[in-house]
Amino acid sequence: MVSTPKAPKAPDPTQTAAAQTATNVDTAIANAGLSHTNQYTPDGSLEYKVSGYQTMTDQNGKTYKLPTYSAFQTYSPENQAIYDQTQQTQLGLARLANDQTAKVSGILGTNVDLSAGNVDKYVNDHWRSGFDNQWNRDQASLEQSLADKGIAMGSAAYDNAMRDFSTRKQAASDQYLGDMYSNAQNSILTERNQPLNEISALMSGSQVHQPNYVNTPTTQLPTVDQAGLINENFNQKMGLYNQQLAQSNAAMGGLFGLGGSLLGGWAMKSDRRLKQDISRVGTLDNGLPVYAFRYKDGGPMQIGLMSDDVREIHPDAVFEHADGFDRVNYERAVG
Structure with missing residues (x-):
């Protein structure tokens, strides 16, 4: 009999989801690091530093440690002096405005x-x-x-x-x-x-002006579709399995179809030298390979054995014909 291929094991959804989550977290951490670009200009600098960590636990109980960043802006010495002076001026205006409110208290009540x-x-x-x-x-x-x-x-x-x-x-x-x-x-x-x-x-005029941060270019690493790769690998294995199963079924059908004409007699032209377009499609339980092939002198695709393979396992099932090419007794060969 022709050996039947084994179907691949389907991926575990929980493990697949965990693998995808781990990939997403790693990509997010990498993107965060790439996006926090320190800036240094004549007017000052802007630096990003890791200021702590936060944890995240997925549905499977796995914990991830995620870094958190803080931005630190520093003025140049000249800009710092201007900033300090401006703050003093604005503070003075605020105090003056507070003093003037006493003059308008009566206006608001009228x-x-x-x-x-x-x-x-x-x-x-x-x-x-x-x-x-x-x-x-x-x-x-x-x-x-x-x-x-x-x-x-x-x-x-x-x-x-x-x-x-x-x-x-x-x-x-x-x-x-x-x-x-x-x-x-x-x-x-x-x-x-x-x-x-x-x-x-x-x-x-006394409002405090917030620092203006420069928009930095961000570099984004694409997230690897880990779940897709796992499923795609499974689908490829399933495709190969289905192909092998089809070939196995074809081989079995071909061999069984030969029963009436070949079992008990000698097969015609079982010599490898007489065949072309040879491809292995299965294996018998006794270890003999099964092939699909065409005869060189014409005809459709057929399923059968090669005399040289049979000679190694059942030499008594092989006979050299008068034309110099081998014949195989399938009843003995598959027994």
């Missing part, structure tokens, strides 16, 4: 008055006199123009001209007051907020 009366008062106090002065000059100019034209005061022409002037002045006054109303509101708010804005500006 509501902003944006009522119509207060806004109108603001307009009258700040801009109304300029408006009135301009129109007074325009009225004087108009009166002089009417006098030059011989239009006497109290005449119908004079009264019509002054009436038109008054209408234009009133329209301009309404427009002016409408425009100034919004400006007055903004001005009232600005005057109230000015001390607060000054303190805010002082405080913003």
Whole structure:
């Protein structure tokens, strides 16, 4: 009989997962070390140092020791002096802002008055006199123009001209007051907020500036697909096993198919010299190799033995034909 190949043992999922985890951890540690690149410039330096370790335990109970890093930045002597001086200036601004808060404590406790009366008062106090002065000059100019034209005061022409002037002045006054109303509101708010804005500006100048770290290029090692390699190796073994099993089955089928015509008689042309495309496909239980081959003089692929192999185990099963080539008695050979 032809020997049947043994199927490979399937990989243990737990061991496969553990192998993959170990590979991932090793790769992560290597990547961390490659990514922490120390930097040295004329303005200062940035160094990474291992500052401790943390442990990680996987689902199988295996513990990994992972390094943790800290970044240390050092200024050059000149930059350190500038930094110290800047800090002193900012500290002074912060103290000044704190002193100024006493001046605005009353402002924060008083509501902003944006009522119509207060806004109108603001307009009258700040801009109304300029408006009135301009129109007074325009009225004087108009009166002089009417006098030059011989239009006497109290005449119908004079009264019509002054009436038109008054209408234009009133329209301009309404427009002016409408425009100034919004400006007055903004001005009232600005005057109230000015001390607060000054303190805010002082405080913003006292903020501590954080160091700017340079982005360093990172080198990433690809993670080895350990689980994939294990499974791929298993699949390759399974493929080889299936191939060998198919060859074994083919060999058995071929040999059994020869039974009716060969058992009890002499096989035709069992000499290796008469065959080509020879490949071993299995082994009989008695150790004889089984081959697939074609006869040199033509024909399909066949399964059978080689007379030289049979002669070593069962010499009585081999006979030299008159043509000078061996024949094999399969009944004796496989017995």
